[in-house]
Amino acid sequence: MKTATSAASGWPFSTVLVANRGEIAVRVLHTVQKLGLKGAVVFHAADRNAPAVRMADHAIEITGATPVAAYLDSAQILAAAKSCGAGAIHPGYGFLSENTGFARAVESAGLIFIGPKPEQIELMGDKVRARNFVEKGGFPVAPSAIEDDDPKTFVERSRNVGTPLLIKPSAGGGGKGMRIVRDLSVLEAEIERARSEGQRYFGDGRLYCERYIENPRHIEVQVLGDSHGNVVHVFERECSVQRRFQKIVEETPSPALTPQLRAQICETAAGIARSAGYRGAGTVEFIFGQGGEFYFLEMNTRLQVEHPVTEEITGKDLVLEQLRIAAGEPLGYAQGDVSSQGHAIEFRIYAEDPGRGYTPTTGPILALRAPQGDGIRWDSGVVQGGEVTAAFDPMIAKLIVRGTDRNDAIARAEKALAETVLLGCKTNTAFLRRLVVHPAFVAGDVHTGFLDANPQIAADPPMADETLHALLAAASLSTRPMRDAADCVPDLHAAIGEWRN
Amino acid sequence: MQHAFKLGEAEHNLALSRAREAYCLHVGDRRVPIDLKTSPDGRTWLTLGTRHVEVVIATRGDEVFVHLDGEAHALRYWHPLERLAAQAGGGANDLIRAPMPGSIVSVNVKAGDTVAKGQTLLVMESMKMETTLVAPRDGAVAAVQFEKGQTFERDAILLKLEAAAGEGA
Numbered sequence: 001m002k003t004a005t006s007a008a009s010g011w012p013f014s015t016v017l018v019a020n021r022g023e024i025a026v027r028v029l030h031t032v033q034k035l036g037l038k039g040a041v042v043f044h045a046a047d048r049n050a051p052a053v054r055m056a057d058h059a060i061e062i063t064g065a066t067p068v069a070a071y072l073d074s075a076q077i078l079a080a081a082k083s084c085g086a087g088a089i090h091p092g093y094g095f096l097s098e099n100t101g102f103a104r105a106v107e108s109a110g111l112i113f114i115g116p117k118p119e120q121i122e123l124m125g126d127k128v129r130a131r132n133f134v135e136k137g138g139f140p141v142a143p144s145a146i147e148d149d150d151p152k153t154f155v156e157r158s159r160n161v162g163t164p165l166l167i168k169p170s171a172g173g174g175g176k177g178m179r180i181v182r183d184l185s186v187l188e189a190e191i192e193r194a195r196s197e198g199q200r201y202f203g204d205g206r207l208y209c210e211r212y213i214e215n216p217r218h219i220e221v222q223v224l225g226d227s228h229g230n231v232v233h234v235f236e237r238e239c240s241v242q243r244r245f246q247k248i249v250e251e252t253p254s255p256a257l258t259p260q261l262r263a264q265i266c267e268t269a270a271g272i273a274r275s276a277g278y279r280g281a282g283t284v285e286f287i288f289g290q291g292g293e294f295y296f297l298e299m300n301t302r303l304q305v306e307h308p309v310t311e312e313i314t315g316k317d318l319v320l321e322q323l324r325i326a327a328g329e330p331l332g333y334a335q336g337d338v339s340s341q342g343h344a345i346e347f348r349i350y351a352e353d354p355g356r357g358y359t360p361t362t363g364p365i366l367a368l369r370a371p372q373g374d375g376i377r378w379d380s381g382v383v384q385g386g387e388v389t390a391a392f393d394p395m396i397a398k399l400i401v402r403g404t405d406r407n408d409a410i411a412r413a414e415k416a417l418a419e420t421v422l423l424g425c426k427t428n429t430a431f432l433r434r435l436v437v438h439p440a441f442v443a444g445d446v447h448t449g450f451l452d453a454n455p456q457i458a459a460d461p462p463m464a465d466e467t468l469h470a471l472l473a474a475a476s477l478s479t480r481p482m483r484d485a486a487d488c489v490p491d492l493h494a495a496i497g498e499w500r501n
Numbered sequence: 502m503q504h505a506f507k508l509g510e511a512e513h514n515l516a517l518s519r520a521r522e523a524y525c526l527h528v529g530d531r532r533v534p535i536d537l538k539t540s541p542d543g544r545t546w547l548t549l550g551t552r553h554v555e556v557v558i559a560t561r562g563d564e565v566f567v568h569l570d571g572e573a574h575a576l577r578y579w580h581p582l583e584r585l586a587a588q589a590g591g592g593a594n595d596l597i598r599a600p601m602p603g604s605i606v607s608v609n610v611k612a613g614d615t616v617a618k619g620q621t622l623l624v625m626e627s628m629k630m631e632t633t634l635v636a637p638r639d640g641a642v643a644a645v646q647f648e649k650g651q652t653f654e655r656d657a658i659l660l661k662l663e664a665a666a667g668e669g670a
Contacts, residue, residue, distance in 0.1 A: 360601055360627060362655055366559035366566060390602040390627065418571025423559040430572040460509070467570065468513070470549050473526050473535040475506050475565040475576040476517045478558050485502050486517040486524060
């Protein structure tokens with residue numbers, strides 16, 4: 001990495017405002033400050049004592065009907081940027097990161113939006129439009145039939161998609177009203193049933209059909225594009241370990257890809273980004289079938305939660321790349337210059353109880369000890385003395401491990417998860433430890449429905465007597481009334497008790 | 502003197518006494534010599550019989566959090582008076598508390614209803630997920646504290662149970 005001040009000298013901004021919170025605000029500020037730039041952050045009162053607020057050169061309070069609403073308030077964020085003299089805004093992920101209106105407002109205010117052009121966010125933000133754009137470019141999309149294209153031929157076109165197929169409500173989401181068809185003789189009956197469900201759930205009976213991929217994997221590719229037309233990919237990430245469509249573990253390289261498939265999927269992603277003239281860091285997501293077929297799913301026009309695994313195997317600081325691109329610099333390297341080494345896995349540390357259906361938990365962080373050691377990275381937005389509340393997303397930290405190969409990374413991960421101490425609020429670390437040694441995970445044989453199909457991995461295992469006794473011993477000796485009661489029995493009696501043994 | 506801790510749903514009875522060296526834990530028919538010491542470098546060591554193991558402990562009120570063998574556990578000291586009340590037929594089991602902050606999606610019972618163990622009492626929503634709360638035992642609904650759409654904090658009392666009419670308390 002280039003040294004700070006010289007790298008950023010001559011850039012059109014000297015202060016960067018981070019319009020986000022938690023671990024990603026810390027992550028972005030870290031690179032900004034390392035470059036010798038000033039880092040500013042907005043914060044809601046609920047985050048007053050958060051690490052990002054403490055480390056920022058300027059921290060500007062924003063308000064809202066709810067804490068989340070504050071971070072979605074463009075006007076307040078732009079005013080904050082003005083007040084601290086920020087020349088650029090980094091949106092992080094979530095919140096306003098993929099909001100076309102915000103990106104435009106930032107540019108209209110004469111500031112630099114650290115991300116793609118607003119029209120690129122707009123293009124990729126609409127699933128159907130993005131899919132059509134990608135298909136027109138000659139890239140693979142799942143075979144499908146959209147009723148709106150021509151309602152009269154919808155059934156016939158659905159038939160041509162082939163089985164198994166999935167009927168989805170056009171207005172839908174969250175899996176509601178979806179039906180899998182494996183036998184075309186029931187297609188019409190299932191279409192009618194899906195229509196009435198769509199009507200009931202969303203007040204809209206329009207449908208579309210697409211090829212259903214059995215036990216699919218989620219593989220995505222990191223891309224970078226500059227404002228001079230250069231685009232490269234920075235390899236793939238596999239994010240198939242999910243619960244209820246939310247990622248828990250991400251790794252790179254994907255254990256599912258042969259070198260040929262890896263090159264193919266990465267080149268496809270770079271091609272899609274190139275065809276859009278993409279600027280900034282982005283991620284092209286694919287659905288990957290057990291037979292090695294893959295189809296475009298969507299493109300995320302921002303930095304991803306799981307970006308660190310890419311950084312760990314390539315040595316690239318993706319936030320630095322985003323800043324350089326925003327400053328107008330060319331990438332300065334070609335595809336052949338991007339290489340990877342070793343294996344990296346990220347674990348999302350969630351405040352939740354996997355044994356109870358992954359329900360969120362809240363509580364004070366009474367003790368926090370991050371794991372340490374070679375190949376261990378801890379990206380966190382919480383500190384000891386802080387509190388996990390229901391105001392925000394339950395992801396409180398990310399553990400990233402790097403090893404020489406996948407088995408080495410898994411071994412380091414198991415140790416690091418065991419050494420992660422967080423007391424006061426239940427987290428998923430014990431579950432992650434069980435997961436990382438599960439034969440299916442070790443074999444790299446998982447799909448996006450794996451955890452939902454194997455709920456026993458999330459269940460708390462029965463406790464050994466010795467563990468129970470150790471816990472009761474530790475708790476007894478830490479509970480004042482118990483110690484006091486024991487201590488007021490005279491030593492003589494205790495001594496007699498011993499003799500009787 | 503008998504004490505108890507709750508660990509998850511389970512209640513564990515135990516006693517603690519002085520021993521010549523340190524303390525003795527009485528649990529079931531077992532007596533185990535135990536001790537808890539902090540070494541000069543600030544690390545905490547638990548002795549259990551012949552075993553010495555490092556632990557990290559944090560407390561808040563009656564709650565004790567223990568990191569042991571790579572996992573975090575939460576225990577709650579259950580006061581003798583509270584237990585007595587529970588054994589008399591009232592107490593903790595009669596209060597249906599919110600396991601997490603959220604809002605009420607539906608209330609499936611009303612005051613006066615007789616309910617069977619496992620029956621759905623209400624459905625709540627927290628962070629876009631629905632959770633069903635069921636009756637922990639047979640009984641009757643004494644009071645419903647929240648209506649559909651209302652929000653609440655963790656541990657809020659959502660509903661109260663009492664012994665069903667005709668049932669010996």
